[in-house]
Amino acid sequence: MATGRTHRPATRSRGIPEATVARLPLYLRALTGLSERSVPTVSSEELAAAAGVNSAKLRKDFSYLGSYGTRGVGYDVEYLVYQISRELGLTQDWPVVIVGIGNLGAALANYGGFASRGFRVAALIDADPAMAGRPVAGIPVRHSDQLEEIVRDNGVSIGVIATPAGAAQQVCDRLVAAGITSILNFAPTVLTVPDGVDVRKVDLSIELQILAFHEQRKAGEDVPDVPPPPPTTVAQDGAAPADDEAPAPAQAPAADDGQAPAARRDRKGPDDELPAVMPA
Amino acid sequence: MATGRTHRPATRSRGIPEATVARLPLYLRALTGLSERSVPTVSSEELAAAAGVNSAKLRKDFSYLGSYGTRGVGYDVEYLVYQISRELGLTQDWPVVIVGIGNLGAALANYGGFASRGFRVAALIDADPAMAGRPVAGIPVRHSDQLEEIVRDNGVSIGVIATPAGAAQQVCDRLVAAGITSILNFAPTVLTVPDGVDVRKVDLSIELQILAFHEQRKAGEDVPDVPPPPPTTVAQDGAAPADDEAPAPAQAPAADDGQAPAARRDRKGPDDELPAVMPA
DNA sequence: CATTGTGAACCGATTCACAGCG
DNA sequence: CGCTGTGAATCGGTTCACAATG
Incomplete structure (x- = not known):
């Protein structure tokens, strides 16, 4: 598996830094807005503000694309958009094809942001036969049996x-085998793909967890210092130097506000995860 | 994000790098899987593979949390999960409250991944009066008039x-005013929030655009190099030296990087006709 | 031994600050 | 002038590689 797998150095997008690429859509959105309001030019300062970044970063980003601005003036909106x-x-x-037409898949199919940027939903695919033919967002859902065919026929x-x-x-493997080389994954799982295939993931629950981390720090500041549970078998430090607690780097002074061991979420449920795709 | 000026790294507290925090949920998911299969311990190598990162990174990440492993053995799964x-x-x-119960909001409300990790959907809020009372994912939608009240009453x-x-x-402002300090934004817009409020964004179309960028490079490389439009009135760069090419800062030594698309996309074509920039 | 934990080298990305130019 | 474009400094994160250690 991932073992010998050579790291995905697919990042050889020589030239434009990955971080810059990730921001281009942001600039584009801001520019589109200006364009609609018929603003002819913008300064890096203004555009940066509209895109939510700082101007130095924006200028540096644009410098990778070429010299598209005019000193003393700014950037021509239409030109930059193009x-x-x-x-x-x-x-x-x-x-694009969307596989898995559950709640999320349906939401994606209905999402206007895709179509508006040159992404055309070529097909909706689901494994549930009952879904087949049923239109979602005006597009009939097709059965996954036809996945390969659909991908190939529509390029x-x-x-x-x-x-x-x-x-x-499994879906990923089939998509790749059928010729797809870019995947946007919403399923909460790590996908293994051959070299040359790009995968980007969007994990809703991960985002919330990251927020929770920061939230925990802000409020209270002190985590529920529940005494660390016994390291089951390993690390069975019988009378070992009780070093449990977080040792490492400068530990923060444990304040301890209220506490509440809080209801420990038992994370061993049926591992729900992604929006189900309606069983058959 | 919202951090703006004051970068948090006061370094005083537990200095866990942001990049590490972003991976913790990934490790947690992998660990949960192992836990369910009753695997007692894992080596950094195995866990890293399951989480889709490399082992050095994982060990470094864990080192920020403390010394939770056992040399020569690995990490105790349950202990680490905790x-x-x-x-x-x-x-x-x-x-959490979800505001905006359209297709996406409904999908999120139904998303099992939230509930399974300690995130409880306290309420669904929508501005459409017609939605009020209608249950989505078993939770009745409430009108946005009550937003503040809901946030406060449920903490x-x-x-x-x-x-x-x-x-x-607007919704963001109200949420913040009501006391919310962490926001997960799915709307394709830049949110401005006061200091102390964290914002994470998930932009579906941006992800696709990033994929498109790479896709464009992979396939052909001979992208429809439509001759760049005339810089209307600005950025009229006279004849450029032979190979214009990207400004390419220092960037000279190309790392290993197997075969890069030799043909570099030329970025500046002579003037020509105005491009009909895509619609919005 | 195997495997962790970590200093140190490395590398990419951000920021600074100012030269360059319309 | 004002604002872009960019070297140079800086910062954060990743990788290396090895000493520490159960």
């Missing part, structure tokens, strides 16, 4: 996985 | 915004 669109490959049409190179975690890898 | 959960603040319950500190872009900032 250049960024082209750089991102949005001047062409990208047919789809981008696939969106919105299936339950358990089915994701 | 430690990470605690670090992330998942040992406590986090009530909600995390809010999820799934409204249209146009309403997002």
